[in-house]
Amino acid sequence: MKENARPADSDGGARERALRFVNFLTAAVTPFHAVAIGSQMLERAGFVALDESAQWAGAITPGGKYFYTRSDSTLVAFAVGSKYAAGGPFKVVGAHTDSPALKAKPLTKSSAAEGLTQLAVCTYGGGLWHTWFDRDLGIGGLVLVRSADGALEKRLVAIHAPVLRVPSLCIHLQTAAERESFAPNKETHLIPVLCAAPAPPSAGAGAGAGASEDAPDPFSAAQEPELLALLAEQLRVPAASIASHDLTLFDAQPPALAGARGEFVSGGRLDNLASTFVALEALIDACADGRLDDERGVRCVALFDHEEVGSASATGAGGPVMEEAISRVGEALGVLPKGELALRSLRASFLISLDNAHAVHPNYRSKHEAGHRPLMGKGCVIKTNANLRYATDSVTSFVVRELGRLAGCPTQEFVVRNDCACGSTIGPIISERLGVRCADVGMPQLSMHSCREMMGAQDLTHCHALLTAFFRRFGDIDARLGACKRPRAEP
Structure with a gap:
């Protein structure tokens, strides 16, 4: 990939991450390609491929790193803490591999x-x-x-x-009406x-040939x-x-770094391959040598297909993928499905539903609520909806803000206007199915669902820092939350 613009950020890590993402996006033209490339990334980082149809007992051990795929378009990767304790939490980042x-x-x-x-x-x-x-x-x-x-x-x-x-x-x-709309x-x-x-066959060509054993099916x-x-x-x-x-x-036009200072990424499928890419890199980095030594739970990334059409499939978030992953991993580590420890594990777990968010559009500023106007390049967006189109609540939003504070990266807030419809994500689907705590988070972008979208290149690094902090520091935050006393009604 030729660098056609100079990234604005002087941080070499952010620059290289943006270029890696452009290369990933260029190659990941379908969910099948995204999963295949993601699998290669994981294997290079020492993750071991599992077969869903095989027995996992004995194959999964504390300190190990693993992944598996379903139907070649959904991928689940996880790493077990070296100090894993039965009933320990699953720290999950969920995203999707498909795009309109x-x-x-x-x-x-x-x-x-x-x-x-x-x-x-x-x-x-x-x-x-x-x-x-x-x-x-x-x-x-x-x-x-x-x-x-x-x-x-x-x-x-x-x-x-x-x-x-x-x-x-x-x-x-075109008529005048067609030109206007x-x-x-x-x-x-x-x-x-x-x-x-092609030119039509000449008269009589093939006449009388009859059926042939070599005729196509x-x-x-x-x-x-x-x-x-x-x-x-x-x-x-x-x-x-x-x-x-x-x-x-x-x-067919390749993705690229764009803008006068290379501060944007332009290309198709940013929703949601940006999340897919950053989630994989964050998991790999958070599970590098020695970084699982003090972990008592499981760090996990789940990348689902079919989010854009409702998630109701064997490979979508509405199917059994997440539930089976948690159940099978726990069982392989000695936790009986649906048992006391399994339920305690779910209650201790947390999901970040990672799906790109709507940045405020400079030409359509009135489409955003006045106090919630995410900007590209200014950090991940915490998405909240009172009607539960997103799974974020006041406590889970605090968790994400605190992770941002610990990681030294900014976060932003988004709610849709009361007079606008609100999209949704895999967050409410998985949260309802498993009863797990969840926050909906995303990198801000423009032109969502266009053939060619745009986002801030710096947000890839902001998101990476946030997710790495989630995998490594969530337990500290959760311990503080666990020490909170139950609220009491005032007399």
Whole structure:
């Protein structure tokens, strides 16, 4: 990655972290890639891969570092304190690996129109779909390859070349109303162009050929041949061997450091790969040699898929991933599921739900509540909502502010205006399911859910410091909270 702007921050650590994140973002074009790269980061740091289908008893020991994946798009990593005591707390940072995007439909062939070959796509999540027009787009994801002997292999693919584009309608062909209010139809107006349509076969070509043993199966026959050719070339396999796929379109323009002083990060998927990246680095750094020596609990990062579509899946925060992780790790360390020690462990645990926040927009300042106006580059945002769209309460918000104080990094506060709708996160979902204390936190950004978003580069380091303090200092804060007497009603 070429450095195209000079980061404003003079701290070499912050500069290098921002550049590492840009490289991570460039490669992590889908949740599958994010999990694969995250797994490599963990393995290089000494984390041991576990198999969910294997027995964990005897494989997990105090002082050990581990991770596992589910369906290749969700990742759980954890480290057990060297002084782990049964019933000890889980200190969890939760984030998600998915982002709103255009995805290829299972059957990708789209009717050729006006001399152009297009790709059948569907919308995933709540994207700002107008931002996908007139952008050069690549495509990537997971491909299932079948060999001649019937063996199957899962392969990752990422075509960074600008092979797709959704062209907008020129202004001269729009009505006055259309020019004033751009409202594309997601089914008919978002179909990307892949290439020029091939010439039709000559008359009689293939006539009388009949069925052939080599004829493609119905799935392959319904795929766009030009797409299969691209995938086959990238994977170096025959096109006929592609048995299935899960493909996502992405901005072909690489992420970059931006701004006159390089103080911003510009790119797709900042929501929520910024959180994914920082959470992984913070866990790795907090569990380096010797840093688990005095730990009595478990430090954990859980990265879920499907947050942008409600989390209700086997790999989402609404599924059993988090509950099973805590239960299986505890059981492997001698804590019976649902038993006294397991319940005590949950009550002592804490979750930071890490998902990017809304920075105040300089051109739409009235959209933010007057007293809660987060700025990019000024630290993590504590998100609160009286109607529980976020899981933060007065005590958990104090914990985050205190962590910031101990780490020497700033924090900010956000509540949505009373006349605006409020988004949500995995925080309330996991908190409700497990009864665990939770704070919703995020790095502030602009253009959330756009094809290309922006955030402050310095906030990556602010967030890293906060999470590292959480893993290493939360016990001190919780002990002080535990010493508080129960409030009494005044006479």
